[in-house]
Amino acid sequence: MSVSQTTFRAALLDPSAAVPDGLWDAAERPAGRRFSVYRNNVAVSLTEAMHQAFPVIARLLGTQNMDGLAGLFLRKHPPSSPLMMYYGEEFPEFLAGMEQLSHLGYLADVACLELALRQSYHSADSQAAPHDALAVPPEEIVLAKLEFAPSMKFLRSDWPLYSIWRFNSEEGAPKPAPGSEDVLITRPEFDPAPHLLPKGGADWIAHVQAGLTIGEAFEQTSTVFPEFDLGATLALLLQGGAITSVTIERLAT
Amino acid sequence: MLDSSLRSNRLPAAPGVGYKPQHYDQILDHAHPVGWLEIHAENYMGDGGRPLAQLRHLSEKFPISVHGVGLSIGGEGPLDPDHLARLKHLVGWLNPASFSEHLAWSTHDSHFLNDLLPLPYTDETLERICAHIDQVQETVGRQMLLENPSSYLAFEESTWSEPDFLREIARRTGCGLLLDVNNVFVSATNLDFSPQSYIDAYPLDNVHEIHLGGHDEDEDDHGRRLLIDSHGREVVEPVWTLLDYVLDRSGPKPVLIEWDTDVPDWSVLRAEADRAQAALDRIPA
Numbered sequence: 001m002s003v004s005q006t007t008f009r010a011a012l013l014d015p016s017a018a019v020p021d022g023l024w025d026a027a028e029r030p031a032g033r034r035f036s037v038y039r040n041n042v043a044v045s046l047t048e049a050m051h052q053a054f055p056v057i058a059r060l061l062g063t064q065n066m067d068g069l070a071g072l073f074l075r076k077h078p079p080s081s082p083l084m085m086y087y088g089e090e091f092p093e094f095l096a097g098m099e100q101l102s103h104l105g106y107l108a109d110v111a112c113l114e115l116a117l118r119q120s121y122h123s124a125d126s127q128a129a130p131h132d133a134l135a136v137p138p139e140e141i142v143l144a145k146l147e148f149a150p151s152m153k154f155l156r157s158d159w160p161l162y163s164i165w166r167f168n169s170e171e172g173a174p175k176p177a178p179g180s181e182d183v184l185i186t187r188p189e190f191d192p193a194p195h196l197l198p199k200g201g202a203d204w205i206a207h208v209q210a211g212l213t214i215g216e217a218f219e220q221t222s223t224v225f226p227e228f229d230l231g232a233t234l235a236l237l238l239q240g241g242a243i244t245s246v247t248i249e250r251l252a253t
Numbered sequence: 254m255l256d257s258s259l260r261s262n263r264l265p266a267a268p269g270v271g272y273k274p275q276h277y278d279q280i281l282d283h284a285h286p287v288g289w290l291e292i293h294a295e296n297y298m299g300d301g302g303r304p305l306a307q308l309r310h311l312s313e314k315f316p317i318s319v320h321g322v323g324l325s326i327g328g329e330g331p332l333d334p335d336h337l338a339r340l341k342h343l344v345g346w347l348n349p350a351s352f353s354e355h356l357a358w359s360t361h362d363s364h365f366l367n368d369l370l371p372l373p374y375t376d377e378t379l380e381r382i383c384a385h386i387d388q389v390q391e392t393v394g395r396q397m398l399l400e401n402p403s404s405y406l407a408f409e410e411s412t413w414s415e416p417d418f419l420r421e422i423a424r425r426t427g428c429g430l431l432l433d434v435n436n437v438f439v440s441a442t443n444l445d446f447s448p449q450s451y452i453d454a455y456p457l458d459n460v461h462e463i464h465l466g467g468h469d470e471d472e473d474d475h476g477r478r479l480l481i482d483s484h485g486r487e488v489v490e491p492v493w494t495l496l497d498y499v500l501d502r503s504g505p506k507p508v509l510i511e512w513d514t515d516v517p518d519w520s521v522l523r524a525e526a527d528r529a530q531a532a533l534d535r536i537p538a
Contacts, residue, residue, distance in 0.1 A: 026445035031406040082323025122299030190303035
């Protein structure tokens with residue numbers, strides 16, 4: 001009796017499936033519980049990986065609920081590569097699709113934030129532009145194009161995402177108030193940290209990333225968010241070492 | 254078959270430990286640190302950040318062993334070319350003292366199951382594993398060591414004993430072997446054979462590294478002891494005794510303490526490494 005890896009895997013991921021024939025103990029009796037060691041190893045290690053990857057989701061849901069969700073998730077989405085540092089990419093979508101969790105609409109965004117923090121942690125290192133790189137006359141600043149560190153991430157949310165994250169990560173943080181929040185992640189050295197972006201901040205960064213100058217991106221952003229605070233956004237990026245290059249194409253004189 | 258010039262194992266015959274980031278400062282501050290460190294390859298395949306910075310720094314002070322847990326050498330399907338390229342990249346820039354993987358599979362149809370899964374020992378699996386190891390050694394450009402698994406069950410279809418199977422793989426591919434003494438003890442208990450006779454049949458000349466770790470205890474459906482390789486506690490006495498049995502026959506080897514779950518304080522791990530040093534010291538010069 002030969003046991004294919006397709007059969008072995010199917011029985012591993014389905015606790016209600018029979019243990020495949022052809023596996024036995026030293027006395028040639030069916031393997032039974034011995035097979036469960038592998039079942040457990042897979043389920044426990046992936047559940048543990050989900051807890052480590054999504055600590056704020058685990059806090060919001062409670063350990064038991066997180067265990068249950070992880071059990072469902074790992075069977076539907078086993079890792080697609082041995083790089084466990086990136087496991088859980090489908091988790092936000094999975095959460096958004098869970099009808100029982102539809103009253104907690106912000107969960108998917110929180111999961112996106114936790115994913116982005118982990119991606120930032122493992123991103124390539126980069127050298128921040130000098131602190132005075134933007135210490136130029138205002139008419140030149142608007143002409144500048146920027147490049148960002150690979151560890152810089154940003155998220156848009158219809159929920160108070162930053163406040164929810166903070167309330168569940170920092171002791172004594174204020175309770176989240178209703179509203180939408182954009183979040184910026186910067187990694188000055190090795191530890192990524194989320195920051196609350198000014199309204200419109202995510203749009204502006206996206207425009208600059210797409211190749212617009214600071215000024216062009218500001219104009220585009222201001223048409224949607226008249227209150228957009230460019231100075232505060234630039235300060236967050238500079239303080240976090242997230243700007244790696246500043247190129248100013250000066251007008252011909 | 255590997256070109257013999259690529260057999261470049263440079264781990265010292267001293268105790269090493271599995272590196273955990275929480276021990277980083279103590280390892281660097283310690284006046285008498287361990288002889289070498291082992292890392293899990295997959296944890297250092299990100300693009301940058303603290304893990305790679307720490308590894309770069311540690312590699313300036315310690316011989317490093319790169320131990321892969323995700324290549325799935327025993328898989329029915331082809332090796333994942335992306336993962337092989339990542340290994341080549343890591344081994345290329347780090348130039349570690351040793352590179353090893355497992356006699357196991359973990360990926361099937363591009364699903365990674367995060368465990369070392371067992372395979373039958375047949376002529377067919379032998380051919381496939383040798384082809385995979387040839388491919389790994391050619392791609393990475395150096396010898397790899399292959400580790401014996403912990404077994405909880407046996408395959409009806411197996412026709413080879415594990416020591417003979419490993420000996421034949423090493424003969425055909427030129428790979429070295431990593432002998433996990435705890436795994437021998439766990440498998441021997443679970444599958445009712447003598448660990449000493451396993452060692453007697455094992456090609457100790459091909460061993461370039463030894464692993465030791467802790468295991469848990471459970472029972473099977475018939476109330477028989479079932480040991481589970483957990484790497485979550487101290488090495489048990491009978492495994493230390495079995496290490497002496499191995500070293501008496503093999504001579505001094507690099508000996509690694511593995512502790513991956515419920516990772517203890519550095520002092521606890523250090524004490525296990527001291528005990529491994531004592532085992533090495535008692536071998537007559």
